Amino acid sequence: MARIIVVTSGKGGVGKTTTSAAISMGLAKKGHKTVVIDFDVGLRNLDLIMGCERRVVYDIINVINGEASLNQALIRDKNCNLLSILPASQTRNKDALTQEGVGKILEELSKDFKYIVCDSPAGIEQGAHLAMYFADDAFIVTNPEVSSVRDSDRILGLLSSKSRRAERNEEPIKEFLLLSRYSPERVKSGEMLSLDDVQEILSLHLLGVIPESKSVLTASNSGTPVILDEKSDAGQAYSDIVARYLGENRPHRFIDDKTGFFRKLFGGK
Amino acid sequence: MSLLDYFRTSKTSSASLAKERLQILVAYERSSSNQPSYLPQLQKELLVVIQKYVHINQDAMTINLEQSDNRETLELNIVLPDPHRV
Numbered sequence: 051m052a053r054i055i056v057v058t059s060g061k062g063g064v065g066k067t068t069t070s071a072a073i074s075m076g077l078a079k080k081g082h083k084t085v086v087i088d089f090d091v092g093l094r095n096l097d098l099i100m101g102c103e104r105r106v107v108y109d110i111i112n113v114i115n116g117e118a119s120l121n122q123a124l125i126r127d128k129n130c131n132l133l134s135i136l137p138a139s140q141t142r143n144k145d146a147l148t149q150e151g152v153g154k155i156l157e158e159l160s161k162d163f164k165y166i167v168c169d170s171p172a173g174i175e176q177g178a179h180l181a182m183y184f185a186d187d188a189f190i191v192t193n194p195e196v197s198s199v200r201d202s203d204r205i206l207g208l209l210s211s212k213s214r215r216a217e218r219n220e221e222p223i224k225e226f227l228l229l230s231r232y233s234p235e236r237v238k239s240g241e242m243l244s245l246d247d248v249q250e251i252l253s254l255h256l257l258g259v260i261p262e263s264k265s266v267l268t269a270s271n272s273g274t275p276v277i278l279d280e281k282s283d284a285g286q287a288y289s290d291i292v293a294r295y296l297g298e299n300r301p302h303r304f305i306d307d308k309t310g311f312f313r314k315l316f317g318g319k
Numbered sequence: 320m321s322l323l324d325y326f327r328t329s330k331t332s333s334a335s336l337a338k339e340r341l342q343i344l345v346a347y348e349r350s351s352s353n354q355p356s357y358l359p360q361l362q363k364e365l366l367v368v369i370q371k372y373v374h375i376n377q378d379a380m381t382i383n384l385e386q387s388d389n390r391e392t393l394e395l396n397i398v399l400p401d402p403h404r405v
Binding site (some may be wrong): 237251 | 334340344349352
C-alpha cells in the first residue's frame with residue numbers, strides 16, 4: 051500500500067512545487083518507487099520544475115475522463131527511473147477534477163508505487179481540497195512570514211476536518227512542518243520570525259528548515275529538482291528532510307546564523 | 320555583534336510584532352472556525368424571541384460554545400437595559 055503525501059500551504063509562492071519536486075526525487079533516489087502529481091489544473095508548473103515540460107502528452111484530466119490510460123499519462127523522470135510525474139491539465143479548469151476520479155487514480159497508483167506525492171495548488175478550492183483529501187501525511191510548507199503562517203494554520207484546520215481520514219474517523223493525517231526561505235541572519239537581527247516563533251503558533255513536527263537560497267532559482271531555471279544539487283544548502287536541507295521522513299535521525303541545520311563577524315564585515319557569502 | 324546591532328535590537332523588533340499579531344489573530348480564527356455552523360442562526364432567532372419581551376439590541380447578546388474534554392457548554396450572555404431608563 052502506498053503512502054500518500056500532500057505538499058500544501060494555503061498561500062502561494064512559498065515553495066510547494068519546489069518541495070514536491072525535491073522530496074519526490076529524494077524518495078526515488080533512496081530507492082522507493084515514487085509518483086508526483088500536479089493538482090494545479092490550469093496553472094501547471096511541476097513539469098517545468100522537473101524538466102519534463104516537453105514530454106507532456108496526456109494529463110490527469112485526460113485520465114479522469116477516460117481519454118488516456120494512467121500509463122500513457124505518466125512521465126518517467128529522466129534522472130531517476132523510479133520516479134514518475136503525472137502532470138495537471140493546462141487548458142481545463144479546476145472543476146474538471148472530481149473526487150471520484152482522483153480517488154480512482156490514487157487507488158490504481160497505490161498498487162504500483164510506494165509514495166504518492168500530491169503537489170497542491172495555492173488556495174482552498176477544489177484542486178487544493180482534492181490534493182489533501184486522500185492524504186496520509188501532510189507536508190506544510192511555511193515561510194517565516196505572517197500571511198504564510200496564518201494560511202498554514204487555516205490549512206491545518208481543513209486537514210483535520212475536510213479529509214477522508216477525518217470523515218471516516220480514522221487516525222488523523224500526520225502533519226509535518228517544512229519552514230522554507232529561512233534566513234538565520236535576518237532572524238538574528240529581529241527582522242524575521244524565528245523557527246521558535248512559528249512553532250509557538252503552529253506547533254508541528256519539524257521535518258526541516260530550508261534556507262533562502264540562490265540555488266532554488268538556478269535549479270528551476272534548468273528544470274532539475276534542487277535536491278540533485280548536492281553542494282547547495284537548499285539541496286542538502288531537502289536531503290535531510292527526506293531522510294528524516296524515512297526515519298533517519300539527522301540533526302537540524304540551517305537554523306542558526308553561522309556567518310562570522312569578518313565575513314559580514316567584508317560581505318563574504 | 321556590532322554597536323549598531325545593539326541599538327537595533329533594543330527597540331521592539333518587527334519579528335516580535337509579527338509574532339504578537341499572529342498569536343492574537345490565529346487564536347481568534349481557531350475559536351471561530353471551531354464553532355458549529357448553526358450558531359449565527361441560533362443567535363438571530365434567540366434575539367428575535369428575547370426582543371418580544373425586552374428591548375435589547377444585537378450587541379447586547381453574545382453566544383459562545385465552549386468545548387472541554389467531555390462536555391460542551393453553550394454560553395449565552397444577555398445584557399438587559401437599565402430598568403430605570405425604561
